[in-house]
Amino acid sequence: xxxxxxxxxxxxxxxxxxxxxxxxxxxxxxxxxxxxxxxxxxxxxxxxxxxxxxxxxxxxxxxxxxxxxxxxxxxxxxxxxxxxxxxxxxxxxxxxxxxxxxxxxxxxxxxxxxxxxxxxxxxxxxxxxxxxxxxxxxxxxxxxxxxxxxxxxxxxxxxxxxxxxxxxxxxxxxxxxxxxxxxxxxxxxxxxxxxxxxxxxxxxxxxxxxxxxxxxxxxxxxxxxxxxxxxxxxxxxxxxxxxx
Amino acid sequence: xxxxxxxxxxxxxxxxxxxxxxxxxxxxxxxxxxxxxxxxxxxxxxxxxxxxxxxxxxxxxxxxxxxxxxxxxxxxxxxxxxxxxxxxxxxxxxxxxxxxxxxxxxxxxxxxxxxxxxxxxxxx
Numbered sequence: 001x002x003x004x005x006x007x008x009x010x011x012x013x014x015x016x017x018x019x020x021x022x023x024x025x026x027x028x029x030x031x032x033x034x035x036x037x038x039x040x041x042x043x044x045x046x047x048x049x050x051x052x053x054x055x056x057x058x059x060x061x062x063x064x065x066x067x068x069x070x071x072x073x074x075x076x077x078x079x080x081x082x083x084x085x086x087x088x089x090x091x092x093x094x095x096x097x098x099x100x101x102x103x104x105x106x107x108x109x110x111x112x113x114x115x116x117x118x119x120x121x122x123x124x125x126x127x128x129x130x131x132x133x134x135x136x137x138x139x140x141x142x143x144x145x146x147x148x149x150x151x152x153x154x155x156x157x158x159x160x161x162x163x164x165x166x167x168x169x170x171x172x173x174x175x176x177x178x179x180x181x182x183x184x185x186x187x188x189x190x191x192x193x194x195x196x197x198x199x200x201x202x203x204x205x206x207x208x209x210x211x212x213x214x215x216x217x218x219x220x221x222x223x224x225x226x227x228x229x230x231x232x233x234x235x236x237x238x239x240x241x242x243x244x
Numbered sequence: 245x246x247x248x249x250x251x252x253x254x255x256x257x258x259x260x261x262x263x264x265x266x267x268x269x270x271x272x273x274x275x276x277x278x279x280x281x282x283x284x285x286x287x288x289x290x291x292x293x294x295x296x297x298x299x300x301x302x303x304x305x306x307x308x309x310x311x312x313x314x315x316x317x318x319x320x321x322x323x324x325x326x327x328x329x330x331x332x333x334x335x336x337x338x339x340x341x342x343x344x345x346x347x348x349x350x351x352x353x354x355x356x357x358x359x360x361x362x363x364x365x366x367x368x
Contacts, residue, residue: 038347043348058352058353059346059349059350059353060349060352060353061345061346061349062348062349063345063346065342065345065346068340069345069346071349073345073349074348076346076350077350077353080350175342
């Protein structure tokens with residue numbers, strides 16, 4: 001690397017006071033040069049205070065927008081401040097910050113626009129319920145078909161995006177089920193996606209937003225949303241220099 | 245039979261008109277919707293006053309459907325359109341709401357940064 005790139009780590013958090021501090025510290029030890037932005041999505045607990053205490057920048061939304069709206073706000077920040085790379089890390093601690101380097105390397109070497117951390121390529125030690133495995137494998141097949149390349153872990157929220165993708169996401173980011181839908185959006189806008197094997201651990205605290213009973217319902221809704229996305233008009237890519 | 249329906253429909257339209265007036269008076273209804281509902285109330289009232297003229301004579305000749313079913317079909321289509329229109333309006337408002345929240349968060353962050361840089365720390 002000749003020029004030092006400006007890197008932003010975006011951590012969307014909704015009532016994650018138990019784990020957000022630890023995640024920030026982990027990211028800081030592994031990635032010295034990066035800035036950290038915690039997007040507090042209308043949290044009612046001490047998430048913002050805990051993040052500020054560890055000297056992360058906190059973007060506080062006035063009320064809960066959902067993960068899509070929060071992530072988009074993070075990308076808008078990255079776009080406005082001219083960051084070259086934005087990395088998305090969950091606040092519940094299931095993404096290992098040590099793996100960020102792999103995403104960055106993939107972004108650099110493979111000439112892709114978005115690097116996706118996948119639990120299922122290579123050595124997979126990730127344990128989850130059979131229900132979830134089946135769901136993810138169905139998603140994976142559908143998304144792979146639409147995008148035209150193999151995507152093993154479409155619901156992974158562990159991603160790195162370059163400037164081009166940051167600009168796209170700042171203006172258009174899916175709201176309902178952003179992880180899989182964003183891949184369809186990227187494909188529509190002809191941005192390149194690449195997957196990188198990463199290890200993920202159990203979350204430090206909090207429940208997954210998907211409970212067992214709702215998982216089937218969730219799956220149907222996501223598939224419908226993806227299906228609808230395929231018919232949406234792809235947004236225009238904005239030029240650099242336009243307002244973020 | 246017809247007279248009974250006429251009375252019921254007439255009363256309903258009067259109630260609708262009254263509620264609309266009250267909402268306008270309390271300024272709880274935007275003008276565009278006030279006009280929509282006033283218009284709806286008046287049309288229904290006219291239907292109940294002269295059903296033969298509006299439906300049996302005029303409408304039934306064109307479409308070939310009878311009074312009652314005609315009313316049901318028209319009312320249903322009309323309500324369907326209104327509900328669809330409201331879904332569009334709600335979607336737009338939700339999106340604007342989201343954008344406002346994001347813009348608000350970003351601006352607040354910026355203001356706090358400016359304060360920290362340019363204002364002396366406040367003494368307690």
